[in-house]
Amino acid sequence: MIPETRSKPPAVAPEALHSAAVSGDAAAREALARVCLPRVRRLVLLSVAPGPDVEDVTQDAMARIFVSLESFRSEARFLVWVDRVTANVVKDHYRRKRWVVFRLFDEEVATGRWREPDQPDREMQRHRVLERLSRHF
Numbered sequence: 107m108i109p110e111t112r113s114k115p116p117a118v119a120p121e122a123l124h125s126a127a128v129s130g131d132a133a134a135r136e137a138l139a140r141v142c143l144p145r146v147r148r149l150v151l152l153s154v155a156p157g158p159d160v161e162d163v164t165q166d167a168m169a170r171i172f173v174s175l176e177s178f179r180s181e182a183r184f185l186v187w188v189d190r191v192t193a194n195v196v197k198d199h200y201r202r203k204r205w206v207v208f209r210l211f212d213e214e215v216a217t218g219r220w221r222e223p224d225q226p227d228r229e230m231q232r233h234r235v236l237e238r239l240s241r242h243f
Contacts, residue, residue, distance in 0.1 A: 118137065120138065120141050120142075120183075120184040120185055120188075121180070121183070121184045123137050123138040123141065124138060124175065124178060124184050127175055128175050128176055135172070139168065139172070141185075142168065142171060142185075142188050143164075143168065145185060145188060145189070145192075146164055146167045146168055146171070146188065146192050147160075147164050149167075149189060149192045149193070149196075150163045150164045150167065150192065150196065153193075153196045154196060154199065159199065162199075163195060163196060163199050166195050166198075166199070167191060167192045167195040167196075170191055170194075170195055171188055171191050171192075174191065
């Protein structure tokens with residue numbers, strides 16, 4: 107589990123921490139993690155439904171950020187790059203979860219719970235299906 111941290115303005119610019127971290131400075135890597143973690147967690151919480159997936163996606167994003175530190179090009183601000191990496195990890199999360207949608211629909215068809223609704227019931231049925239799907243995301 108990732109420890110809870112409060113976001114404070116960094117004493118050193120993230121770009122400077124990045125340069126030091128890439129050079130092998132362990133203290134800079136730790137300071138960079140303290141700067142990035144609250145931001146990554148906030149973005150994941152905005153994108154992923156509350157639950158155990160939030161921690162998993164946050165850890166995946168932090169891991170990908172630190173594995174990819176050397177690939178950061180200084181064309182944009184470092185924290186913008188962190189946001190982009192986090193967004194890509196969230197997309198990957200939903201790609202892996204996509205099969206749940208198809209499996210849920212297949213189960214409803216197989217058990218006969220899904221039926222082609224009558225016109226007045228169509229909106230209600232659609233609403234129920236969307237509600238069940240939203241629980242998985």
